[in-house]
Amino acid sequence: MSEDIYAKPDLTKKVRFQTGEKDENAVVFENTDVRIYDNYMPQGSTPPKLQDSTTEDQLQTNSANEPSGKKNVVRPAVMFLVLLCLLLLAVVIVLVVLWIQEKSLSDNQTTERDELQTRYDEMERLNDNLTRKTNRLEGDIDLLMVIQINLTKQRDELQKQLEMSFCPDPWMRFDNSCYFSPTMEKNWFDSKAYCEIQNSTLVIISSLNEHKFVRSFPSPVWIGLSDEEKEGEWKWVNGSVVTETYWGNNQPDNNKNEGNENCALNVHGIWNDLSCNKNNCFVCEKLLK
CATH class of the missing domain: 1.20.5 (Single alpha-helices involved in coiled-coils or other helix-helix interfaces)
Known part of the structure; x- marks a missing residue:
């Protein structure tokens, strides 16, 4: 039996399955009862x-x-x-x-x-x-x-x-000067001060022609001549000493009855010494250059 199992199979024979129960791991050859399993090893081989x-x-x-x-x-x-x-x-x-x-x-x-x-x-x-x-x-x-x-x-x-x-109105020109005689009356000192306010002086007579011109103003008028500083030494208001005079007869006489007559008054062209405190008209003179 064992020899049949390990014999070399004849591959020329047909294989058939038997009817009935079949083993899933068996292969049945036709016309034989030999069953071949998966673990079948040929003769002479070593099982794994x-x-x-x-x-x-x-x-x-x-x-x-x-x-x-x-x-x-x-x-x-x-x-x-x-x-x-x-x-x-x-x-x-x-x-x-x-x-x-x-x-x-x-x-x-x-x-x-x-x-x-x-x-x-x-x-x-x-x-x-x-x-x-x-x-x-x-x-x-x-x-x-x-x-x-x-x-x-x-x-x-x-x-x-x-x-x-040119002389401003109402000043009058004569030669190189302007002249003005206000209608008011003042004493000699106030007359001198008034002319100075007008940038002028009391008239200073330095020639005969000027003396004649001053005579044309209403008389009597103060002129800028006096001996207030020293009796008998007459000077103009600008400090110059008088050289040409027009005194009347027996003038200046310094009449004591009238007080000290130290200021000059022009009366119709004739000079007369008179008390400086008397009120009279006056003539202002402004020089032209």
């Missing part, structure tokens, strides 16, 4: 060891499971790398945008700076021009002020010359 078969199955199982584990590790890594690349790309894009914005801002600032510098230079140029014009105007103003001062002086001189050349 169970341990080796188990190890081979484990290796196959491990080799089948190994790609699945690697896939589980690689997939997240790939996703992480993709996300990292996207993040780096986003950072690069943001940096590029920021660089473009900064460059644009820098260009704008440079343009504005150049414009401001141009405006500043223009303002400096205008300021220099205004400064030069101001200095010229100040020089012109100073020159005009000098001219105005000179014109004012010339005007004043001309005014004085006019005043000296």
